[in-house]
Amino acid sequence: MKELFPAKQVMGFVFSLILTVIALLVYYTDMSFAVGMTILLVTAFIQAFLQLVVFMHAGESKEGTAIYTNILYGVIIAVVTVFGSLLILIWDM
């Protein structure tokens, strides 16, 4: 019976609910923009990773490495694009 119980998924579900609640608190409590934004960004990235690993089963098939390489490549390009744009248009303009 123990093997049949999807402990990982249930834990993941509970954890994703907790993350959502934390993110919601930013709206309901009074805090500075910087703090609120930091909380939102951190919870968002953990949430996305959680969904990918637990519910979208990244890494469970034999193409696991390919999937993570792909995600890493995507993240690098996204980060470069976002921070590059910020550098060009705001920080160094």
Place this chain on the structure above:
Amino acid sequence: MEFFQRFAIPHPSPAIYASMVAIALVSIAIVVGLTYFKKWGYLWHEWFTTVDHKKIGIMYLISALLMLFRGGADAIMMRAQLATPEAKLLDAQHYNEIFTTHGVVMILFMAMPFIFAFMNLIVPLQIGARDVAFPRLNALSFWLFFAGAMLFNISFVIGGSPDAGWTSYFPLAGNDFSTSVGTNYYMLAIQISGIGSLMTGINFCTTILKMRAPGMTLMKMPMFTWSAFIANIIVVFAFPVLTVALLMGTADRLFGANFFTTANGGMDMLWANFFWVWGHPEVYILILPAFGLYSEIISTFSGRNLYGYKSMVWSMVLISLLSFLVWTHHFFTMGQGALTNSIFSITTMAIAVPTGVKIFNWLFTMWKGKIRFTVPMLYSIGFIPLFTIGGVTGVMLAMSAADYQYHNTMFLVAHFHNTIIPGVVFAMLAGLTYYWPKFFGFILNEKIGKLTFWLLTVGFVLAFFPMYITGLDGQARRMYTYSEATGFGPLNMVSFVGAALMAIGFVTIVYNIYYSFKNSPRNIGSDPWDARSLEWATHTPVPEYNFARVPQISSSQTFWDSKKNGHALFKGEIEDIHMPNKSGVPFVMGIIFFIVGFSFVFALWVPAVIALIGVFVCMTLRSFEQDHGYHIHVKEIKETEAKYGEVLNSEDRPRTTTRV
């Protein structure tokens, strides 16, 4: 009547009216001709509904050639206008429209379909697959591209062409400064064909990762397949940026959004930023498959395997990453600080390193090789020095401080034509000549081909090298005329002569196809060039299932091994082959997308909404469709194979190699 006034041309001229009449007459002639010769059924069953990668590739090829002539006509008009000071051939507005459409047509509707044509034709054959991973999606990609291309091309007779440059910078491209529907055409047409490109990217990444023949590890893939793979990865990562930017631009123009305006918190520079986040990787999407074609051709006609296979692969991987790190070099003068410009200067110069590695690898492939000077090889040999000059001027432009001098001058125009024409256009023509026999069963005439090559090369040098000089002297790009006192006149006349030679060169290609169709011998066997990679290991023309038996791979030039080193390419018995069914849905969706695009351009919301619903209906129907494909049975395969009258085997393959 008032309703129809929106379709009128804002800046009419006799030339445009003449084109309208010509388009109408040609369309009528095509319809009448097809009906008279009873070809509608043939067209529908063999081409419009096909999901065969070879036929889709040929349709891409024909579209690309058509667009080459459309863009070429624009080019020759521009050069004619600039040939003499203060010429009156075109006015400022028409000149703006022509350089805009020239850029868009050449990059997005000529070069892109050309590389997609070669990917479609070659990649499944090179990896020993029956088709691409998602054949119907592939057809949809083509029809979306075609719908986008046609939407863009009707702009100059209905409603007016876009006139804000192929980069379409805001605020110029906003409603305040671009009042005609031209820029709407730009946004919608590129959006539609861009969705097609993105699907092609996903399709080919999957195909190359999942459908390689047994034994073909990643590092045993032929070089063209590698280049197509890397290019498609860039497509998948770069095109979404364009999609979003175009969506925001469309929202600005049609729905009064303020993403790129100069008021209400909008930022016009953001468009330039987004455009080049996509735009710079885009040039590598074009050049990498071209590099792949050159690799195949140089190794075949040097009679040697490709020098430095691994370094070729790694340099392409590095180029793909670096291509995302350099976009700011397109707008060094926009106003950002020295720090930013320095960072992007360095990343830009860094790209010269992997590119240089590739140049040396090609040179070393030819080193001590037994070179056959065929037409494809001539293009490849011409490419190396000419492209290197373009690369060197690129490094000049990469120095951000010096760029203030070059920016927006003809120097830049000379530079990027110097990389794109010998880099991409020569590769496409080399590939066209090289792969022509595989798909059409005869070789293009070598004599006329060589004439074409020399006309294009001499024409290219005459047309673009003078621009380096006038550019450094301060001739601005995109200016429709100049005064005699500037002294730009004589060099611009030389450019015009060069452009005219190139135009003649392109006409000789058409003549060559006609001449060779009439006169070339048809008994050329399946391997006319004595080539090395897998696409030559099947019959000519290629049967619909590509390979009767799945090939067994030993190295990156497994076909050469089977010819010279006794590698057994095909083993085992012929079995039933599973093939995808034809479908008319992609064609219908292409038409629906065309209607969506056209309705959005003119803000006709009722047809736009109805057509968009049509798109979702097509997608829903597909979701509920049970389509398991069909099987070609052993008996049928054996009959087809027997018809070719040659046995494809490692020992006794036909030796009808044409030595040119």
